[in-house]
Ligand code: HEM
């Protein structure tokens with residue numbers, strides 16, 4: 350059966366759940382979700398689904414502030430480039446297994462941009478206490494895609 354593109358919130362949720370199914374068991378990054386963040390998946394899935402619904406379907410259901418929890422994580426377990434590389438590998442593989450099309454490509458491309466931005470900001474932070482961080486990015490109006 351040919352794969353279709355990401356069309357609905359339910360598609361976003363399916364993608365997110367499939368990704369976390371992998372990420373939580375991953376030998377490189379799984380422990381960060383399970384042991385460090387002690388992620389409550391049922392609380393998290395609706396938020397991250399909204400994040401992708403906003404980016405891919407223009408829903409505005411996500412209100413921003415994605416960086417901050419990563420700064421907090423970074424303070425507990427230094428997030429390195431290799432963690433982001435593995436995150437992106439799992440994400441891209443999951444997208445490609447389930448969907449094909451323009452939005453599927455955008456899901457991969459935007460994840461790369463965000464990962465790069467997060468990594469850059471974390472490296473810049475160094476060992477700064479995230480409690481002093483008040484610079485959550487809230488700008489979601491952007492120009493046309495390059
Ligand atoms: C349909 C167009 C787009 C939408 C709806 C969108 C939406 C978003 C959202 C909701 C976030 C999270 C912001 C937060 O949590 O505070 C984000 C982050 C980001 N986006 Fe996009 N985006 C779009 C296009 C683009 C394009 C074209 C680029 C670059 C060429 C881009 C680069 C980034 C980067 C670098 C971040 C991470 C910022 C950071 O926290 O450091 N986005 N975007």
Ligand code: HEM
Nearest residue numbers: 381382386396397400414415418428432433436460463464
């Ligand atoms: C090493 C890589 C990463 C790790 C270990 C990681 C881990 C986590 C964890 C544990 C949370 C949940 C925090 C909590 O609610 O307790 C979270 C939230 C989130 N992550 Fe990541 N993440 C990574 C990379 C990324 C990337 C590349 C993106 C975007 C493409 C992303 C997007 C988000 C978003 C949108 C949230 C929800 C923030 C909110 O609650 O509004 N993460 N991440």
